[in-house]
Amino acid sequence: MEGRSIVFASGKGGTGKTTMVANLGVALAQFGKEVILIDADITMANLSLILGMEDIPVTLHDVLAGEADMKDAIYEGPAGVKVIPGGLSLEKIKKARPERLRSIMKDIGQMADFILVDAPAGLEMTSVTALLIGKELIVVTNPEISAITDSLKTKLIAEKLGTLPLGAVLNRVTNEKTELSQEEIEAILEVPVLAVIPEDPEVKRASAYGVPLVIKNPTSPAAIAIKQLAAKLAGIKWEAPKPESPIKRVFRALFGGRG
Numbered sequence: 001m002e003g004r005s006i007v008f009a010s011g012k013g014g015t016g017k018t019t020m021v022a023n024l025g026v027a028l029a030q031f032g033k034e035v036i037l038i039d040a041d042i043t044m045a046n047l048s049l050i051l052g053m054e055d056i057p058v059t060l061h062d063v064l065a066g067e068a069d070m071k072d073a074i075y076e077g078p079a080g081v082k083v084i085p086g087g088l089s090l091e092k093i094k095k096a097r098p099e100r101l102r103s104i105m106k107d108i109g110q111m112a113d114f115i116l117v118d119a120p121a122g123l124e125m126t127s128v129t130a131l132l133i134g135k136e137l138i139v140v141t142n143p144e145i146s147a148i149t150d151s152l153k154t155k156l157i158a159e160k161l162g163t164l165p166l167g168a169v170l171n172r173v174t175n176e177k178t179e180l181s182q183e184e185i186e187a188i189l190e191v192p193v194l195a196v197i198p199e200d201p202e203v204k205r206a207s208a209y210g211v212p213l214v215i216k217n218p219t220s221p222a223a224i225a226i227k228q229l230a231a232k233l234a235g236i237k238w239e240a241p242k243p244e245s246p247i248k249r250v251f252r253a254l255f256g257g258r259g
């Protein structure tokens with residue numbers, strides 16, 4: 001059976017696409033799903049860094065350059081999630097032909113329940129190619145007007161290309177008065193908001209350690225929201241753990257988890 005292929009895209013850069021793909025992928029794998037993550041951010045690949053994967057001899061770039069076989073660029077990451085990482089070298093970026101991504105998707109289509117694609121920001125050629133290779137789209141946006149207008153462009157282009165917009169993920173939400181509300185965002189984008197992920201300092205801490213947040217700190221607010229989205233996508237009932245009590249947090253801060 002062919003798996004679901006979902007592209008995570010945004011107009012504006014830095015909305016949290018890579019964070020979302022990495023953590024959602026790990027969360028889906030923790031729920032027992034077969035998952036493949038592809039770093040389709042050809043020029044600024046960094047998915048493998050967030051997942052703490054190093055020593056990658058063969059990357060997606062070698063495959064896109066026609067110099068390596070797809071099978072050799074699939075690695076096992078945290079919680080058993082499979083990852084097709086991008087290369088970091090400028091020389092390899094020059095040789096890669098992004099249009100080959102489509103045939104790669106054909107090759108891996110049967111290999112997983114979910115194929116999550118980390119797209120580049122913007123609407124340049126590599127971004128449009130990433131939109132083309134998935135059947136479904138999730139827009140990752142922040143609750144501010146500039147991010148939303150850019151997300152709308154991404155959604156409209158995806159629709160023109162025949163990719164189905166599933167909905168939006170609102171990331172880095174602080175509930176400040178200046179933020180657009182979920183209802184306003186749904187009215188502008190004309191798609192449902194699938195998840196609201198709070199601003200959470202643990203996200204940056206986890207990526208600095210190269211350990212996905214849902215593993216490093218599974219009870220942090222952003223991790224819980226991401227796991228809820230994973231459960232929704234997987235059609236699984238999942239009860240979020242209760243947030244840590246303030247007293248436990250104080251003990252953890254003072255004695256490093258022994259409280």
Ligand SMILES: Nc1ncnc2c1ncn2[C@@H]1O[C@H](COP(=O)(O)OP(=O)(O)OP(=O)(O)O)[C@@H](O)[C@H]1O
Nearest residue numbers: 013014015016017018019121172198199200203204
């Ligand atoms: N919920 C969150 N709370 C706090 N920080 C976050 C959150 N989500 C993402 N970040 C931080 O925001 C920054 C951008 O995240 P990320 O790299 O995932 O975005 P991106 O959309 O993939 O960016 P790009 O467009 O450059 O590919 C990172 O430093 C990340 O740690």
Ligand SMILES: [Mg+2]
Nearest residue numbers: 017018041118
């Ligand atoms: Mg990214």
